[in-house]
Amino acid sequence: MKDGTAVLTRCATMDDPFVTLQVHNPNARDGVFSVTVSLQDSAGRTVAEAGAQEPVTAKDTATVRLGVAGTGHVDKTTHCTVEPRATFDW
Numbered sequence: 884m885k886d887g888t889a890v891l892t893r894c895a896t897m898d899d900p901f902v903t904l905q906v907h908n909p910n911a912r913d914g915v916f917s918v919t920v921s922l923q924d925s926a927g928r929t930v931a932e933a934g935a936q937e938p939v940t941a942k943d944t945a946t947v948r949l950g951v952a953g954t955g956h957v958d959k960t961t962h963c964t965v966e967p968r969a970t971f972d973w
Contacts, residue, residue, distance in 0.1 A: 887969035900952035
């Protein structure tokens, strides 16, 4: 099984403390993929990280919303960076 891809579609804000990603499965069978996102402040420092495992059906793309309110750093976040490789787990 090949790894998939992850694309950031929306960074977290105080009004909506969720990071939204699109995770694509390039394989001919369903799989579960790990994704990670870093939240940065205005100086580019990482203030929090979040991750999840997401099931994605074969040859499809799933929308993932990661809650980051529990990190305590949403108020300092100015941008997010996603790891573009969604690692195939199983």
